[in-house]
Each structure stands twice: as structure tokens, then as C-alpha cells.
Amino acid sequence: MRISIQWKITSLIIFILGFSLLFLGIVLINGFIQKEENKIKEQAMLTARTVAELPEVIKNIPNDQRDIIDLQKTVEKIRMINKADYIVVMDMERTRLTHPILEKVGEVSTGSDEGAAFAEHSYISEAYGELGTVIRAFVPVLNQNKEQIGVVMAGYKLPSLFETLLHLKQEILLTGGIAFFFGGWGAWVLARQIKKEMFLLEPHEIARIVVERTETFNSMHEAVIAIDREERITIFNNRAKEILDVKDEVIGKKITDILPDTYLPEILQLDKPIYNKDLYINNLMIVSNRIPIKVNNETVGAIAIFQDRTQVKNLAEELTGVKAFVNALRVQNHEHINKLHTIAGLIQIGNREKALEYVFQVTEEQEELTRFLSKNIHDDSLSGLLLSKVSRGKELGIQVIIDRNSFLREFPNLLDHHDFVLMIGNLIENAYDSFKDVQTESNEIYVSIRQTDQILNILVEDNGCGIEEEDLSRIFNYGYSSKSGTGRGIGLFLVKQIVDKGQGKIHVDSKVGNGTSFQITFKFEPSVHGGVRVV
Secondary structure, three states, X not given: OOOOHHHHHHHHHHHHHHHHHHHHHHHHHHHHHHHHHHHHHHHHHHHHHHHHOOHHHHHHOOOOOOOHHHHHHHHHHHHHHHOOOEEEEEEOOOEEOOOOOHHHOOOEOOOOOOHHHHHOOOEEEEEEEOOXXXXXXXXXXXXXXXXXXXXXEEEEEOOOHXXXXXXXXXXXXXXXXXXXXXXXXXXXXXXXXXXXXXXOOOHHHHHHHXXXXXXXXHHOOOEEEEEEOOOEEEEEOHHHHHHHOOOOOOOOOEHHHHOOOOOOOHHHHHOOOEEEEEEEEOOEEEEEEEEEEEEOOEEEEEEEEEEEOHHHHHHHHHHHHHHHHHHHHHHHHHHHHHHHHHHHHHHHOOOHHHHHHHHHHHHHHHHHHHHHHHHHEOOHHHHHHHXXXXXXXXXXXOEEEEOOOOOEOOOOOOXXXXXHHHHXXXXXXXXXXXXXXXXXXXXXXXXXXXXXXXXEEEEEEEOOOOOOHHHHHHOOOOOOOOOOOOOOOOHHHHHHHHHHHOOOEEEEEXXXXXXXXXXXXXXXXXXOOOOOOOO
């Protein structure tokens, strides 16, 4: 049977309060008893001295004709006044001359603590007997010549613990009652508030939720990392450990201690989400979403959710490659049909030598371009793209010129052949569009790819319609296009995304009526985590 957390907290606080009061009571009562004992010792000594200095006592102790009855009455009267339990006067032979119990008068005292009193010493001792603990004061009786003639012993019984409690019962009941009343009320209010802050959930319910939440995060295919406002990790599921190659337990640690190049703490300062950020981690293509965590409109942390899109990327590349291949075949087929028509026409008019010369010319041009691309551009996908764009340009009446000094050995960090095919393909398609609404003597697109050990420079320029100066700042915005129709305004946006991902720079130079030049530069520098900061 489970007890409510409210009752548990209340009972615990009341128990602690009761234990504290008990301990405090023991200390205070012990102090009170000690104080009373000191007070009784002083009173016993004072009573014994008073009796020892009485003339009747000094006169009757050494006198053979002493009046025991008179002495007994005098001493008893003083005992009653000073509320002593007993006062005993003894001569030097330890014979009791007075005693509260008359039968003991005349008997010899045999107490073990009386010896020093007969050697002119005054002192206090404690004795244990039928009455309980008794404080006894011993004072010697001296005559006029300062000679000891006897001893006075005054005894006071110490109150027992029960008697002390009865004596203090009013204070104990009042103090304890007030303490328990306000302590119990405060404990109940505190317990109720704590439970309210726990959303009225019991500890076992919270434990179940935590376990379920942890297992839920661990069973997700997406990697999840969350931090609090102190940048300490609160969530780091198994998928995140797998992708980031983290082996140890990291909950509670600083995110920067585990991932030094993480972007996640920046979300706390930005206070706004960042969606669909492409990252490369451990040779994996990762798409990351980073979102601030808000409670009551206050940012209390940040969470990163990222997915491995490597397989999807590979499928997309295959699909893109097939599409580009089909498009290249279509263009090549159309071009070859035109060339066959030309050759057929020359033969029909009897100009066979001209037809043969045309065949050699076309073959030589195609082979020269193919040999150049194979030698200088060390990527088949990009070579195929450039070859198809040259053929496509011929179909559109546009001359696509490939700079014969072009050279590409490797791609920059973070980028691959898919990114370059997408980037250069969109720039050339954008250049095609620049000739749709303009008439020029010769439509030309110039493409140059030059690489050194330090930089990679890409240049795509045309002599088309150009771009208005006021539009230059908007051409990379998603959806922006100067042409009408659906599906536009995406090409240059994708180009800018790829340039940013490769940490490159893009420069645009355009003049209306003269054409446009796009120049992209990438630097080759060593980087961390496979060339990217993570999540």
C-alpha cells in the first residue's frame, strides 16, 4: 500500500520536529535539574552552617547535662523553616544528638562519607538511599576556642525526573502543543505545495514517467540532445551516442565538454529555432533542427533533433544521376538527329566531300571536349554535366564555353560531387534563362573551374539580360525570381545553401543588358569532426 507523498512529507516533518523537541527537552530538563541541584547544594550548605553556629548547638554538644529535647526542637524548627529533609547534629563520637526520626537519636552514625567532616572540613556529598538521591552538607561545629566539638549534617532530597516533569508540565504542554500545532500545519502546507509543484504526481508516478521518457527517447530513430540554461546535458539518447560516437554517460555534464564545436548553446542566446541545417558528422549526412525549450514563455534550455539522411542522400544522388543521364541522352539524341539531317542533306545535293568534312569536324570537336573533361575534371558526374550542358546550349542556340585552363582535383571539405552538380547545373540553367527575353549577336556562357592547393574558384558568366541593381540583394532568397511561373526562385537559393555549407564565398557582378557573372571561392583548410561543427 503506497502512502501519499503529502502524508509522507507531513509525517516526516512532524517526526523530525518531535525528535528535535525531545532532544531539546532532554537538554533543557538536564540543565534545569543541574541548576536545581546547585541551588539545593547551596541551600544545604547554608542550612548546615546556620545550625552549626547556633549557640544552643555549641552549648549542648559537649555538655554532659545537655538538653536533647530542647536541641531537637530548635533544630527541627530550623529544618522546617529551610525545608530540609533532615538535619543531624553529631558529637565527636558520631553520636546523633538530633534526627527527624526520634528512634535514631542517640545512635552512632556509620555513614561512609562523614569522615572528613570530623577533621574540620566543610563539603557536599551525594548519597543514595530509600528516599532516592540526597544532597548532604557537612559543616564542623566549633566552640569559642575554635576547637571542633561536633558536626552538623543537612540533607535535601533531589527531585526525580518524574517530579521534575510534573513541576514543568505546564511549560512542556504549552510549548509542545504550540510547536506541534504550527509545525504540523506548516508541514501540511509545505507538503501540499510540493505536491502541487510536482503536478499532483506521486514519486512512483514520476519515476515511471522518467523511465518511459528515457526509453522513448532511446527508441527513437532520430538523435536527440537537450541542454538546460546552464548548458548541462539533460537528454542524450542512444541514437545521438551512436552518431556522435560517444561511449560514456554524459547526463549532467557540460555540452561543450562532450562536443567542443557544438552550435546548440547558441540557441539559448538566439532564442529562436534553426531548422533543416545540413551537417557532415563522421562521414554521415545529418539534417539538424535546433529549438529553444520554453516554459511560461521563458527559455530554460535547448534541444537538437537530428537525423541521418545518408541513405536518402544516396538515393537522391542516384535519382539525380539517372535524371541527368536521361536528359543528356535526350539532348544528345536531338543533336545527333540534327547532325544526321545535315549530313543527309549534303549527300542528297551531291556535296559528299562537304558531308565528310562535316562529320570529321563534329567528331573532332566532341572528342576534344570529352578528352579535356576526362583529363582535367576528376569527377565523372561533373564531366557528364558539363558535356550535357554544352549539348543543351547548342540545342538552345547558346554557346557554352568551357575554359580550357579548368582543373578540378578534389572537392572542398563538407561538399561532394552531388553538391557541385547541383550548384554548377543551377548556375548554367540560370544563365540559359537570361537569354529568353533578349536578342544578342551571339549567346555565350563561359564556365571556368580552377583549383590550387589553397583555393577553388568557380566562374559562370553570360552575356544575357543581366540583373537590376536593386534585385541583387534578393536573388538568393527562397522563392525570388524575375521570371513568372511555378517552381522558380529555388535554383540560386540552393546554390547559396551549398556555398554556405562549404564555408565559401559567392560574388555576383551584373549589369542590365551586358550580362551576369557568378564567382564562387572555396578555401582549403583542415577542420574538425569531418569538417563541420555538430548539432
